[in-house]
Amino acid sequence: MISIDNVKKVFNRGTVNENWAVKGVSLDIKQGSFVTVIGGNGSGKSTLLNLVAGYLKPDEGRILIDDEDVSNVNDYKRASYIGIVFQDPLSGTAKSLSIEENLAIAMKRGKKRMFGMGVKSRDRDFYREQLRTLDLGLEDRLKDKAGLLSGGQRQALTLLMATLVKPKILLLDEHTAALDPKTADKILKLTIKLVNENNLTAMMVTHNMKQALNLGDRTVMMQLGKKVLDVDGEERSKLTVTDLLELFSRELGDEAYDAGML
């Protein structure tokens, strides 16, 4: 279980630009749960994800993964628990390394890297089998450089790499926002497939309200650094995009509409 325990994050503390990006958020994510986090620009949703990933350290509060306090654990050490897919489809893979070499790096997440062969011949069948599930024909291109792939293909590969070693939580940071609608749809379907097949715990940040309600089993809405909505089950299934929009405007005033929340 992932516990975010009354976490606060402030930027530029003590200056005129002091900005409380996250103002005391608590969130318990149960094993196997898929939480979507929605909010406008500056709502603190991305900050929250970065706090869980370890790219930011909380100023107050704690982050626990399976009852272990990881608040001050470095990002790369925390990566042994976490799979992450970024918004930029090029940032999850190394372009000058081949597909199999990228996968070999992902195979070692959370383990000590030594001087054994990176790509072992016995792993190749496993890589092929995994790549086949992406349905992109990458299983025949093990030796191709990742830089030769399209953005969508690279994002699919990143998803696979994030889940190759089962993470305690899969973090998705608007991971379809930079893709064209058709590719985005494909990546979303792939996400659902990987999450379901591996029974993963996941947290997805998005600013697409439809996505936030249709995907996963729980939706959290952030506004000005606070959690303003946290629904699951029946209550969530009754919720519509219009309801969410109304909630937005109530929280923010009518500015939300002007800010183009659709």
Added chain:
Amino acid sequence: MSLYAFFGAVEQGLLFSIMALGVFITFRALDFPDLSVDGTFPMGAAISAILIFNGVNPWITIAIAVAGGAAAGAVTAILNTRFKILNLLAGILTMIALYSVNLRIMGMPNVPLLGFDTVFTSLENTGMPAYMANVFILGIVALLVGAFLIWFFHTEVGLALRATGDNMKMVKAQGASTNRMILIGVALANGLVALAGALAAQVQGFADVSMGIGTIVAGLASIILGEALISSVGVVRAVIGVIIGSIAYRIAIAMALTIKIGGVSLSPSDLNLITAILVVIALMFPGLRSKIGVVGK
């Protein structure tokens, strides 16, 4: 060019290819422009020369020189990763500091090795001519270092190291420490450069505190020339390309030095100008090659 001059150029090319392979690790694999090599090359020479001068086995002096170079490289890496000093500046600081360190190591500006046994004299004593013995030993060392690097770049650490020069965000997300990779890479690179320095001192018969000037440029010139001659697709071709590029670079310089323009012939003092022109030509070469229709990828 005489056969003797040709062998001399091949000897130099093999010797400096070991250094260029070190530069390849930092500049190409890690994307870390490390200038400390201008200090670690003479450091390797200094350590090896002064130890031989004091009666230590020449092979053992090489091992100690490599360790010294790696330690200096580690300093550069730590200045960059721990103390957040810009990589270029971290290398320059180490290079400057090493100038003093090298003088301390030798206790004098240069150490002559004439009459002392080196790794090369052991083979010459079997009756092999010196120029062949040098090429033989340097060739074996260059091949061993090249093979070692090809192996290393395919290990678990090697993959993470190459990825660090490409995409640090990805490396961290996959749970590897980019700081550790930079430390390993820069230390290894400078260990190899010091190895080349130690061999240089032994083959030339002296170590000099100023022998490192321009090391980095020669290394880069070899890498770029190799990439122009052999495309750098894949680790194996890239490593072989560095060795071939280094030899081609020394041959090109040897040939350039025989050129006479009117009454003026080029002299060794024109070396830096020739190097600059060579690098420019090599950088233009991939474009030229596709223009004249030779298919190259």
